[in-house]
Amino acid sequence: MHQEKSIEIPCAVWGASGYSGVELSWLLHQHPRFKLTHCFSSGAREAVPLANLYPQLQGRCEVLLEPWHAHLLDDVAKQVRVCFLALPHEVSAQLAPQLIARGLVVFDLSGAFRLTDVAEHERAYGFVRPPGIGETPYALAEYLTLSGSESLIAVPGCYPTAATLAAKPVLELKTPHSAVMVNAVSGTSGAGRAASLKTSFCEVSLQAYGVGSHRHQPEIAQNLGCDVVFVPHLGAFKRGILATVYVQVGTDVTAAMVDEAFDFAYMDSPLVRLCWQQTPALQQVVGTPYCDIGWQLVRSANSQTIVITAAIDNLLKGAASQALQVANRYFGMPDSTGLLNRSAVL
Ligand SMILES: NC(=O)C1=CN([C@@H]2O[C@H](COP(=O)(O)OP(=O)(O)OC[C@H]3O[C@@H](n4cnc5c(N)ncnc54)[C@H](OP(=O)(O)O)[C@@H]3O)[C@@H](O)[C@H]2O)C=CC1
Numbered sequence: 001m002h003q004e005k006s007i008e009i010p011c012a013v014w015g016a017s018g019y020s021g022v023e024l025s026w027l028l029h030q031h032p033r034f035k036l037t038h039c040f041s042s043g044a045r046e047a048v049p050l051a052n053l054y055p056q057l058q059g060r061c062e063v064l065l066e067p068w069h070a071h072l073l074d075d076v077a078k079q080v081r082v083c084f085l086a087l088p089h090e091v092s093a094q095l096a097p098q099l100i101a102r103g104l105v106v107f108d109l110s111g112a113f114r115l116t117d118v119a120e121h122e123r124a125y126g127f128v129r130p131p132g133i134g135e136t137p138y139a140l141a142e143y144l145t146l147s148g149s150e151s152l153i154a155v156p157g158c159y160p161t162a163a164t165l166a167a168k169p170v171l172e173l174k175t176p177h178s179a180v181m182v183n184a185v186s187g188t189s190g191a192g193r194a195a196s197l198k199t200s201f202c203e204v205s206l207q208a209y210g211v212g213s214h215r216h217q218p219e220i221a222q223n224l225g226c227d228v229v230f231v232p233h234l235g236a237f238k239r240g241i242l243a244t245v246y247v248q249v250g251t252d253v254t255a256a257m258v259d260e261a262f263d264f265a266y267m268d269s270p271l272v273r274l275c276w277q278q279t280p281a282l283q284q285v286v287g288t289p290y291c292d293i294g295w296q297l298v299r300s301a302n303s304q305t306i307v308i309t310a311a312i313d314n315l316l317k318g319a320a321s322q323a324l325q326v327a328n329r330y331f332g333m334p335d336s337t338g339l340l341n342r343s344a345v346l
């Protein structure tokens with residue numbers, strides 16, 4: 001683990017004009033150790049202050065948004081140590097190897113490197129990853145061990161973060177269980193900033209989508225190591241994900257065993273808050289780096305179902321703050337460094 005206590009760590013964000021990229025840029029701008037030296041948009045834009053796109057940052061963040069062009073690579077590589085990629089999956093897949101080849105550390109917020117099975121990745125994302133990258137650590141912070149020598153780290157998807165944090169403690173009971181059922185509702189920022197009819201305000205209601213085909217199903221199944229049924233929903237609100245997870249277990253499982261499993265799983269996790277038998281609401285996590293989790297053991301005639309609800313901010317714990325939480329740990333800082341008492345952009 002890196003222990004350079006007081007030295008600034010120069011870093012850059014690609015995709016900084018997008019929703020997760022701007023949240024990350026704002027967090028890094030205020031961070032005590034990371035120094036944000038570059039923020040990139042696509043090459044299709046002119047250079048402008050980031051606050052031109054997000055006036056909320058006016059007078060608070062004087063960072064310049066620069067159009068990204070491949071010819072900048074060698075220059076930027078000399079100026080930064082850490083790269084955060086908040087880019088479309090395929091763009092990340094192309095750029096990450098070039099940054100690694102120049103000795104930089106890359107935290108990738110896209111899905112380009114999350115799935116270990118190559119065929120599964122191609123099925124889910126529809127493109128072939130560049131060769132030679134090897135296995136990439138999957139940075140669900142609460143279940144991650146880092147050596148500090150990694151050069152590429154895959155930050156989990158937003159739905160998989162909520163679903164996995166909710167389900168994993170139950171599976172640790174090591175008791176026979178059903179497939180894990182996940183229903184999750186996301187706000188529209190989950191779909192990114194680009195205009196699209198399906199996320200336009202008057203079009204969005206509350207609707208399931210991607211049933212049986214969403215790319216986060218194999219990611220959740222990879223994390224849990226069991227059968228998973230995943231049904232995402234799009235809701236008419238800006239940000240947040242509420243995941244409800246159902247796991248059927250035998251009648252021998254007691255409420256105390258379930259309580260203990262959650263307590264044990266997260267007692268040393270500062271950014272997971274246990275709500276016990278309360279159900280968390282989105283408003284308690286939106287704008288924060290927390291995952292809040294509540295659960296109930298629901299009895300029926302011949303079986304029991306553990307029903308868990310987990311709430312996160314999709315742009316923070318589901319993307320930007322999780323990336324920074326892991327980067328903090330990579331450089332030997334406490335997980336929550338620069339993450340608490342910060343306002344969100346959107
Ligand atoms: N939104 C969310 O809740 C979450 C998103 N993610 C992942 O993070 C990544 C970014 O998502 P999100 O913030 O929603 O996306 P947005 O659509 O809001 O932003 C995309 C960003 O990528 C830039 N970009 C697009 N194409 C290129 C290119 N060819 N070269 C350089 N830059 C490019 C865009 O620049 P420009 O503005 O100039 O077009 C923009 O800054 C995605 O991989 C997404 O899957 C992960 C977890 C949650």
Ligand SMILES: CC(=O)N[C@@H](CCC(=O)OP(=O)(O)O)C(=O)O
Pocket residue numbers: 109110111156157158159186187188189190191192232234
């Ligand atoms: C509401 C909405 O459209 N959500 C996106 C998922 C969010 C996201 O960006 O996906 P990653 O976490 O894999 O990066 C979707 O369903 O495709």
